[in-house]
Amino acid sequence: MCNIDILRHDFPILNKIVNDQPLIYLDSGATSQKPQCVIDSLNHFYTNSNSNVHRGIHTLGDQATTSYENTREKVAQFINAVPKEIVWTKGATESLNILAYGLSQSLKPRDIILISALEHHANIVPWQQVCAQTGAILKVIPLDETLQKITLSETFKLIDIYKPKIISLSHASNALGNIQPVKEIIEYSKKYQSITIIDGAQAFMHLRPDMKNLDCDFYVFSAHKALGPTGLGCLYGKYEVLNTLPVYQTGGEMIKTVSFEETIFSEAPSKFEAGTPNIAGVIAFGSAIDYLDKINFNAQLIYEKALFLSLRNQLENISGIKLYGDLDQNIGTISFNYKNEHPFDIATLLDQYGIAVRVGNHCTQPLMSSLNIEGTVRVSLAFYNTKTEIEVFIKHLKQCLSLLD
Structure with missing residues (x-):
């Protein structure tokens, strides 16, 4: 170091x-501070190559698109994934909402969604809304007798009882800092084919998660908690699962063809990236990843x-x-x-x-x-x-x- x-x-x-x-x-749990290279990257984009991405057939457009997609590749490499599994969002909160909306389409009344007592509101409220809309039931892994953490034994017991359709857990608690035993829970839940979602907002910079090692279905995080700009996040999803989700927002760029009779959407990740994205933020986050890679x-x-x-x-x-x-x-x-x-x-x-x-x-x-x-x-x-x-x-x-x- x-x-x-x-x-x-x-x-x-x-x-x-x-x-x-x-x-x-x-107070880095609220937001991390930014190295000069990230600040310079934001300024450089707007000063030297400001243009929209995936649209203009001109030099600035090509430069912006190349830098934008290079960051997708950097993040994929950083977490041991592939670029098409990386979706840009506004942050971990929007990522969780995309997943809650998308997965709600396949839920039935009395299906179980399992979370822990340590969750941030962003990993509670979307699932409550889903339950209200679908009749699914939200269950909570309680704290242990010391009121400090959850235990694997109680978690495994609840998984066996409820056979949850979805398990959504924080990798690390934003309030207490607890590192949760998510790898063991993900592995155990496979006996019931539960869909596993990990909120990595707090853990991403500190633990540098490996998606192949964790083997969760989805992982979400925010750039601003990992040296990057605010207003940017990432939704990782195993491609075969990610691409089955319905679109969350509609507009330009995320479509293949449009007529007045029918619209055909692009494949993931484009189908989840409607409209002009946070181009400067994405490119600057690439500088943040480069910085972390040097440590x-x-x-x-x-x-x-x-x-x-x-x-x-x-x-x-x-x-x-x-x-x-x-x-x-x-x-x-x-x-x-x-x-x-x-x-x-x-x-x-x-x-x-x-x-x-x-x-x-x-x-x-x-x-x-x-x-x-x-x-x-x-x-x-x-x-x-x-x-x-x-x-x-x-x-x-x-x-x-x-x-x-």
């Missing part, structure tokens, strides 16, 4: 001063793990702090509360020191209800954070907590 001090220079915002203090950004993945894992352990150990030594989640299998995210203090008060005080954390229910209200809390303070790390930042965070956190006592 690159020297961390050198690598941090690639992220211009990390030099920012907030409230007269150097920024300490501990040794094993070194990144080791470094992020060391950061997380340092943070966890120091938080555990503060009297009155309660930590939530699986603190062993974790992508580098810690949620905590302090005594009976409101998390918003803690975050507001930390902001005065230039420290950015997230507070609230993290779009996981059912999970917070299970934990019998309204929300948490969440610290989410990335490889561009440092141990010095963690030490400064802990120092100022203690000062903030002393003001609240």
Whole structure:
């Protein structure tokens, strides 16, 4: 891995001063920061090759189309898939909605959709809507007795009981950082031919998933949580399953032929990419993938793990702090509360020191209800954070907590 001090220079915002203090950004779970190469890519496209894709027979159009499709190939290679299995979307949320809409067409009353108690609202609400429309039933894998994670034994038991048509799970919890045992669940579910969907929004940058190894039917993620621009996401699908889904939106580009009597749609992925796409975002995401490819993945894992352990150990030594989640299998995210203090008060005080954390229910209200809390303070790390930042965070956190006592 690159020297961390050198690598941090690639992220211009990390030099920012907030409230007269150097920024300490501990909210990468909400969105990652962007290296200069991604910012430059956006600017370069609009300055030098702005054109629509798949349309104009001219130099700019050819350049834009080539760069746009090159990113599809880069992402496919990054996750060990093939380009025709990569669909561009607005984000993981839209990807899940495309799947919910498409798969609902084949559901019958009392078919089971299985999710976990750790899911983001984006992996709950679409399935609730599907159940309301089709008569299917949503079932939830509960937290274990410690209220920290789900277990394989309970999950396998529920799969055997319900024989679900669809299983949709987060690869890693956005609220707690838990890495879910999705590979084992995917493998076990094959005995019932369940369709498996993995929400990789939080896991993509930290775990670099391999689609051949996971062997799920669908995997979704958002570019902005992996150094890329906002407003862009990806839906991976095994081609034979992906191509059977009905179109989600209609318009230009995603059709083969149109007459006033009939429309014939293109094959995947084009059939799911109606209208002018986020061309600049896709191309810039290609630069983000190039950047990630230059970082040794094993070194990144080791470094992020060391950061997380340092943070966890120091938080555990503060009297009155309660930590939530699986603190062993974790992508580098810690949620905590302090005594009976409101998390918003803690975050507001930390902001005065230039420290950015997230507070609230993290779009996981059912999970917070299970934990019998309204929300948490969440610290989410990335490889561009440092141990010095963690030490400064802990120092100022203690000062903030002393003001609240």
